[in-house]
Amino acid sequence: MPVAPPERDLSFAAVAARHRAAEEALAKVDAYARGLHDPFVVSRILSRQEAVSSSAIEGTHSTLDEVLTGEATQDEEARAEVLQVRKYATTVTRFIKQAHRQGNEVFSANLVRRLHKRIMEDAPNYRDAPGDLREVSVWIGGRDMAYSIFNPPPASKVPACLEDTVRYMRAEGMHEIQQSIITRMALAHAHFEAVHPFRDGNGRVGRMLLPIMMAADGRTPLYLAPYIEANKPAYVEALKAAQQRLDWASMVGFVSDAVVGSANELFTTREALEVLSTRWKARRAxxxxxxxxxxxxxxxxxxxxxxxxxxxxxxxxxxxxxxxxxxxxxxxxxxxxxxxxxxxxxxxxxxxxxxxxxxxxxxxxxxx
Ligand SMILES: Nc1ncnc2c1ncn2[C@@H]1O[C@H](COP(=O)(O)OP(=O)(O)OP(=O)(O)O)[C@@H](O)[C@H]1O
Ligand SMILES: [Mg+2]
CATH class of the missing domain: 1.10.10.10 (Winged helix-like DNA-binding domain superfamily/Winged helix DNA-binding domain)
Incomplete structure (x- = not known):
């Protein structure tokens, strides 16, 4: 049974420098977003990239180009995978806005189930009703339970365990002031993945919760899935450390690196697009x-x-x-x-x- 995430002050000496770098990166992103009319204006493409990457981790392949083309032409007959990725993008955008308005109160088991319903309703061959908690055992890694790396809790314990995750995310305990948003994202994600409340789609729902947590905290949401996709072995190692040894520091270190890497990527992209815009404008009056x-x-x-x-x-x-x-x-x-x-x-x-x-x-x- 996954133990509930600890709410006490956690100072991880081993990852302190990485954590500090992440806090600085977040502050830089916030300062940048404040200068824009609409902090979400940068997110149209980013949310679609997020959707493509997060789904690719699962093996649902589509390209950003394909998703954007489907949207441009309002192509409702696009491949199921493209529709699924598009739904992911619109879902994350919508719930980021809601979290921004409501703060941490937005988190509930119901929210988690709604996210799952929306991203799984276009999935062909999903065996449960999308949004329903699993009623079967699942295991992670290995071809069957005997070889698994980790066994999430039995189905009967899922509702209670998921309550632990959302209670933690609502930050009603002391940890809101004692733990940084980065620590909370790391612990909430590791715990959610350990609970594995659904038959499938747990990775995608869990990754979607990360920018939603940032928005609920009043921060500019950063999309981490492209970083996670590019660093999948480190991601899995950090999740395993949390599950098997209750080593939360590795996950905090990983999320810190993801924040720094994603913020750098964001700034690099913005600068390149600005240069491109200057080049375009020089081509004619x-x-x-x-x-x-x-x-x-x-x-x-x-x-x-x-x-x-x-x-x-x-x-x-x-x-x-x-x-x-x-x-x-x-x-x-x-x-x-x-x-x-x-x-x-x-x-x-x-x-x-x-x-x-x-x-x-x-x-x-x-x-x-
Ligand atoms: N020890 C582990 N090894 C690998 N993944 C793990 C482990 N523990 C938890 N996970 C999580 O489980 C997810 C896979 O679960 P599931 O197949 O339900 O999600 P998904 O969204 O369908 O897939 P994916 O995450 O591959 O996109 C991983 O992405 C990861 O977040
Ligand atoms: Mg899966």
Whole structure:
């Protein structure tokens, strides 16, 4: 049985420096977000990246490009995997907003079940009703229970164990003041994964709870799944240490590194997109306030787009949006994708190459 996460003051000397670096990174992200009109404005692409990565850890493969294209064309017939990833992205965005409003009170077993329901309802062949707690035994690792690495609690204990997780996340005990948000994220995640309340989808729900915890704490949410996907062995080791030895420090160290790595990645991406925007603007003269200039400004958030979507976003007529697209095609900021006869689709390849790069790699920028 997983013991409830401790609420006392935990100072981990062994990971203190990494933890401090993470707190500094979070402060930097908060300061940056305060300078924006809407702190969530940066999150459209990020939430989709998060969804793609978190689902890839599970083996549900789709690309950011595929997800964005499906959204741009409102393609309801996209592959089930793409729909599932899209649902993940809209779910995390929606609950981040709710957590931001409600704070830690947002956390309940019901919330966890709603997250699971939404991300699993498009999963083909899921054997339980999405959102229902499991009524079967599960094990982690190994081909059957006898070889497993870790056995989560029996089904009969799941509701009580999940209550332990959410009570901890609500931070009603002393630990709110005694433990940092990073420590709380680490312990809550390790505990949630040890409880494994569902037949499947526990990794995805658990990872989705991380940015939601940050939002509930009044912080700018950082999406950690791309880091986790790129560092999966360290992630699994940290989870195992928590489960098998009640070694919470390893998990705190891992989440600290994930926060630092994700914040760095965020800043690298933002800088690259700013340079790209400068390069685009140097390719021709734009009238101030023109639709084409405004279109250029939203391309990093909408690197795959149709004319009608652009018209809606800019609140301009279809012909005005069409003219803007034509101008952006001239400077090669947008390129038409073939194969879409009914609804022409345009992509910004230079922006996509920055947004799509593997985690930790340097962005590739066009020549000045
Ligand atoms: N010892 C462990 N080894 C590997 N994963 C573990 C371990 N303990 C807990 N986990 C968690 O279990 C998750 C897998 O559980 P499950 O298959 O229910 O989730 P999922 O969302 O379907 O899959 P995935 O996490 O692979 O995307 C892992 O992602 C991880 O978060
Ligand atoms: Mg799974």
């Amino acid at each position: 734009f009238r101030r306030g023109s639709s084409s200039l405004r279109a250029l400004e939203i391309l990093p958030q909408y690197p795959v787009i149709t004319i009608s979507r652009l018209a809606t976003l800019l609140k301009v007529t279809y012909p005005a949006a069409a003219t803007a697209v034509a101008q952006l095609e001239e400077i090669k900021a947008l390129v038409e994708r073939t194969g879409y006869t009914r609804n022409r689709v345009f992509a910004a390849p230079e922006a996509l190459s920055i947004l799509n790069r593997p985690f930790g790699e340097e962005p590739i920028l066009p020549e000045a």
